Amino acid sequence: MTLVNETIASGLPPKCAPETVRRGPVPVDDEAARLEALRRTGLLDSDPEPAFDDLVSWACDHFRVPIALVSLLDADRQWFKARHGLTVRETPRDVAFCRFTIRQSLPMVVEDASRDPRFQENPLVLGEPHIRFYAGAPIINRNGLALGSVCLIDRTPRSFGTVDRMVLAQLTVTALAIIGRRQE
Helix, strand or coil: CCHHHHHHHHCCCCCCCHHHCCCCCCCCCCHHHHHHHHHHCCCCCCCCCHHHHHHHHHHHHHHCCCEEEEEEECCCEEEEEEEECCCCCEEEHHHCCHHHHCCCCCCEEECCHHHCCCCCCCHHHHCCCCCCEEEEEEEECCCCCEEEEEEEEECCCCCCCHHHHHHHHHHHHHHHHHHHHHCC
16 A cells, blocks of 8 residues: 555544654755755656645545645746646746745645735736635755645635644655655
8 A cells, every 4th residue: 555545544644643743854045955856856847646646636635625736846937746626737936835835844824815915916816726725835855955845725715723734744744755765
């Protein structure tokens, strides 16, 4: 049984207690090293993979959101390794919510993007997909470099509690394990 299937079968990601969620080190502010680490994964522009697709599908079901993504932040774009609820494969990095997420070690939550000064003029808020709620957790490798994020999007504002944040953070651990397995 795969890691994602085990996650789905249990109803929660493995080891989802607060003391077991690995938060990883604070992301390093070295964009060149971060981009090199991302490129070494071989994920950018790769074909869809069931393990990542299962992860975002599970996230949509569990959190009851219409959109979930495994988002990778390249130099000038946000590319979606896995997506559920969106047809586009990428967006410009300068409009990506995840560009903020990768600069921290804990999940970033925006309960209503139309009221957040960072995002209220963002074309992804003003137009399709009409983002109101966003929650994203950085996928941080063992060297403290953020490769991207696992994120959730809704078209209506919503709250996101402590347990939700822990589950989302644990999904990044699952994503990192999938990345590790594909590189073996």
